[in-house]
Amino acid sequence: MxxxxxxxxxxxxxxxxxxxxxxxxxxxxxxxxxxxxxxxxxxxxxxxxxxxxxxxxxxxAAPIPAPAKNVFCVGRNYMEHIAEGDRAQKQEVGVTQVPVFFTKPPTAVTAPDGEVPIFPHLSTHIDYEVELAVVIGKPGRDIPRERAMEHVFGYTIINDVTARDIQRKHGGQYFKGKGLDGSCPMGPWIVTADAIADPHDLGIRCLVNGELRQDGNTRDMVFDIPTLIAALSAGMTLEPGDILATGTPSGVGYAMEPPQYLRDGDIVTCEIDGIGRLTNRMRAMGSAAKRVA
Structure with a gap:
C-alpha cells in the first residue's frame, strides 16, 4: 500500500x-x-x-510533513561512498565499527515536487544524497536486532541535501551543513513494509538534470536496517512516525573530478525500486532575514 x-x-x-x-x-x-x-x-x-x-x-505533501522529532540519518553506510569521500578529502577513515548517526530538523522537510531553497550567501557547495528512509511503526527501546523489522511501518525516499562547505567550516560535524531549511526532500509517499519483499535488495539512483549520478543497491549497506534500528534504539525510545534515513551510495557531487555542486534551477530526481521517484528543483534564496511572527 x-x-x-x-x-x-x-x-x-x-x-x-x-x-x-x-x-x-x-x-x-x-x-x-x-x-x-x-x-x-x-x-x-x-x-x-x-x-x-x-x-x-x-x-x-511530504508523507510526514511535520515530524515530531528530528529525522534520524546515517552517515558513511555504503563502502564505495566511504571510499570516494576518503579520496576526495585525502583521508583514510574507512569503515566505522558502529553506525554514524546525525539528524535533520523538521524544518528541513520538503514536499515531493517542491522547491529546495539554497542560500548562495551561505553556501556554494550544495550536494545531493539519495537515501532509503525507514518509517518506524511500533515503539521500542533497546530493540534486539532479530526483532527490529517488526518495528518498521514502511519506507520512503529522502534526499539528504548537504552544504559541504558549511559542514567543513563547522569542524566536519554533520548537523549544520545538513540541517538548513528545506534540505530534506521526502516522499513521494510511504510504501508499507508488507509491499517490499526485501528492503536490502532495492536499486537506488539519483539523477541531476537527467544525468545519472548515483546508481547503487541497498544490499551494499555496511550496516543493514536491523543493525541500525538496534543501535539507534539502544537506550533511546523510537516512536511511531520516527524516520531513519539509511545512508547514500557513491556518486555524490563533491567526490566528482572536478566537483559538481547544485545550482539554482537544477532538478534532482531520487529513485528507489519498489517505492517511486522524488523530484525537486533547487531555488536560490536571497540573504534577507525572514521575519517570524
Whole structure:
C-alpha cells in the first residue's frame, strides 16, 4: 500500500493512493495512523465508503510533513561512498565499527515536487544524497536486532541535501551543513513494509538534470536496517512516525573530478525500486532575514 499526505489547498489529508492516481481519504493525521498500527490501516482499507479524491484534486505533501522529532540519518553506510569521500578529502577513515548517526530538523522537510531553497550567501557547495528512509511503526527501546523489522511501518525516499562547505567550516560535524531549511526532500509517499519483499535488495539512483549520478543497491549497506534500528534504539525510545534515513551510495557531487555542486534551477530526481521517484528543483534564496511572527 502507498500511504501519502495530500495537499488539498485548504488543508492536508492522509490518503491511500490507488493505481489510477485517485486517493481514498483515511480521515486521520498520518502520525496517528502510523501509531494505531497495521490493524487500523487494514480496517480503514476494508471498511468501504471512504471519500475519494480524483486525480488532479490534490498534490502531494511530504508523507510526514511535520515530524515530531528530528529525522534520524546515517552517515558513511555504503563502502564505495566511504571510499570516494576518503579520496576526495585525502583521508583514510574507512569503515566505522558502529553506525554514524546525525539528524535533520523538521524544518528541513520538503514536499515531493517542491522547491529546495539554497542560500548562495551561505553556501556554494550544495550536494545531493539519495537515501532509503525507514518509517518506524511500533515503539521500542533497546530493540534486539532479530526483532527490529517488526518495528518498521514502511519506507520512503529522502534526499539528504548537504552544504559541504558549511559542514567543513563547522569542524566536519554533520548537523549544520545538513540541517538548513528545506534540505530534506521526502516522499513521494510511504510504501508499507508488507509491499517490499526485501528492503536490502532495492536499486537506488539519483539523477541531476537527467544525468545519472548515483546508481547503487541497498544490499551494499555496511550496516543493514536491523543493525541500525538496534543501535539507534539502544537506550533511546523510537516512536511511531520516527524516520531513519539509511545512508547514500557513491556518486555524490563533491567526490566528482572536478566537483559538481547544485545550482539554482537544477532538478534532482531520487529513485528507489519498489517505492517511486522524488523530484525537486533547487531555488536560490536571497540573504534577507525572514521575519517570524
Amino acid at each position: 502507498r500511504i501519502a499526505t495530500a495537499n488539498l489547498g485548504a488543508g492536508l489529508e492522509t490518503v491511500l493512493l490507488q493505481e489510477d492516481g485517485s486517493a481514498h481519504v483515511l480521515g486521520m493525521p498520518i502520525a496517528e495512523l502510523i501509531g494505531k498500527g497495521p490493524a487500523a490501516l487494514d480496517r480503514l482499507r476494508t471498511s468501504g465508503g471512504l471519500p475519494l479524491l480524483a486525480p488532479g484534486e490534490f498534490t502531494l
